[in-house]
Amino acid sequence: MSLVELESHLSFGGQQKRFKHLSSTLDCEMTFSIYLPPNHETNAYPILYWLSGLTCTDENFSTKAGAQQCAAKLGIILVIPDTSPRGDSVANDPSYDLGQGAGFYINATQAPWQQHYHMFDYISQELPKLITQNFNTNGKQSIAGHSMGGHGALMLALRHPKTYCSASAFAPIVNPSQVPWGQKAFTAYLGKDATQWQQYDSCYLLQYYQEKQFPILIDQGTNDSFLSEQLKPDVLANIAKQKKWPLTLRLQAGYDHSYYFIASFIEEHLAFHAHHLNSEE
Ligand SMILES: N[C@@H](CCC(=O)N[C@@H](CS)C(=O)NCC(=O)O)C(=O)O
Numbered sequence: 001m002s003l004v005e006l007e008s009h010l011s012f013g014g015q016q017k018r019f020k021h022l023s024s025t026l027d028c029e030m031t032f033s034i035y036l037p038p039n040h041e042t043n044a045y046p047i048l049y050w051l052s053g054l055t056c057t058d059e060n061f062s063t064k065a066g067a068q069q070c071a072a073k074l075g076i077i078l079v080i081p082d083t084s085p086r087g088d089s090v091a092n093d094p095s096y097d098l099g100q101g102a103g104f105y106i107n108a109t110q111a112p113w114q115q116h117y118h119m120f121d122y123i124s125q126e127l128p129k130l131i132t133q134n135f136n137t138n139g140k141q142s143i144a145g146h147s148m149g150g151h152g153a154l155m156l157a158l159r160h161p162k163t164y165c166s167a168s169a170f171a172p173i174v175n176p177s178q179v180p181w182g183q184k185a186f187t188a189y190l191g192k193d194a195t196q197w198q199q200y201d202s203c204y205l206l207q208y209y210q211e212k213q214f215p216i217l218i219d220q221g222t223n224d225s226f227l228s229e230q231l232k233p234d235v236l237a238n239i240a241k242q243k244k245w246p247l248t249l250r251l252q253a254g255y256d257h258s259y260y261f262i263a264s265f266i267e268e269h270l271a272f273h274a275h276h277l278n279s280e281e
Contacts, residue, residue, distance in 0.1 A: 003134055006031065012072035013038035016062060025118050025126040026085040032127065033058040035068050035078040036135065046140035046165075046277040047077045047131065048270070049123065051149030051156075054181070055101045058082045061146075064259035070267045074274040079131055081123060083148065085116035097181055098188055104176070105152030106200045108189035117189055120200075124156055124163075142273040144168040146262055147226070151176055154202040154216065154236070161211030166276035168217040168269045170262050171224050174236035175203040181230050206239045216240070216247040217272045219265050221255030 007018040014037040023030045037045055048071075050061050058080045061067070071078050084090075084103030091112040093099035108117035131137065143164045145153035150172025157167035176182020177197040186197040198204040220233045233249050240247035255261040 003130070011035065011068045014040065014068065014072045016068060018058070018062075021130065023085075023122060023126060025122045026116050028085045028087045028090055028116055030086065030122070031058055031082055033062045033078075033080040034131075034135070035062070035071050035080075037072045037075050037077065040077065040136055042136075043075065044136050044138040045075045045077050046138050046142070047079055047128075048273050048277075049127075049141065049143045049153070050078055050080045051105060051123065051143070051145030051152040052080070052083050053145070053147030053149050054083070055096050056083050056146075056149070057101070060259065061262075064263065065266050066263045067266045067270060070270045074270055076270060076274060076277065077131075077135065077137060079127070081127055084119060090116045093188075098185055102148065102185060104148060104182070104185045104189065104200070105156060106186075106189055109196070110189060110191050113189050119152075120156070120159075123152065124160055140165055140277045142166045142168075142277055144170075144269055144273065145172070146170045147231075147257065148173060148181070150174075150218070151182070151202060155200055155205060157214060157216075158202055158205035158209055159199070161209075161214075164214060165279075166215045166217070166273050168219075168272055170219050170265070170269075171221060171226065171231055171257055172202070172218060172233065172236075173230055174233055175201060177201045177204070178235075179230045179232065203236050203239055206236060206243065206245065209243075213245055215272070215276055216245070217269060218247065218249045219252055219261075219269070220249065221252050221257065221261045223254050224257040224261075226257055
């Protein structure tokens with residue numbers, strides 16, 4: 001599958017690039033951003049996938065999080081996909097939390113969404129194949145994200161044991177089947193039968209997970225206006241505690257839901273992932 005380069009910028013000695021390609025999984029043209037550390041042509045580096053939140057494209061993280069300097073130092077490739085299928089012929093909704101910009105990283109089964117909304121398969125199958133075919137990588141990968149993308153990162157890691165060395169999230173929607181954002185999206189994409197939602201709910205998945213554990217880091221700002229209604233990270237942290245899971249939940253006093261919060265702690269997330277990506281296990 002061929003990639004068309006849209007942008008290329010030198011950044012901290014590496015390359016910040018943007019590509020478009022035709023996605024067979026999503027049945028539309030997609031864009032993603034990628035940061036390639038210095039000497040990426042000769043050194044095979046591991047990958048960190050970053051999944052963004054509601055309303056975002058692949059550009060919010062690359063322009064606002066300030067992750068490039070640290071990724072350059074640590075030798076991590078950042079892959080930043082879009083948050084949904086896109087285009088005039090792709091189903092959409094006027095609200096910010098459904099349709100384009102709100103794909104929720106699931107495979108939709110309901111009309112009018114089921115033709116294009118297969119972000120689960122895109123992120124876990126098509127995109128990794130595309131990245132390893134086109135870039136020099138060492139085959140190791142981890143996953144991180146924000147809000148809806150935090151849900152995506154944790155859920156995808158729990159659904160694919162041994163695929164990701166570590167997972168981390170900023171202000172994730174950990175229990176989407178129990179909160180308004182998730183209930184709205186899952187009803188539209190998956191239908192009213194809530195048993196179909198469980199396969200995409202990190203709290204449910206962690207509760208019943210039997211495979212090899214992997215480390216999870218979550219940062220949550222205490223001044224986040226979505227914290228008590230939509231996010232509730234303590235629900236996941238309590239399940240992790242019961243299961244003796246290596247999950248660290250850090251409540252960051254005074255921080256909100258924005259990229260200012262993400263930029264404040266992204267270096268620590270990259271160091272967390274670098275440690276696990278580079279360990280021998
Ligand atoms: N008012 C917000 C509501 C949605 C929101 O907070 N989106 C978060 C993710 S859940 C975001 O990352 N927005 C884009 C940004 O801050 O660059 C917006 O329109 O962006």
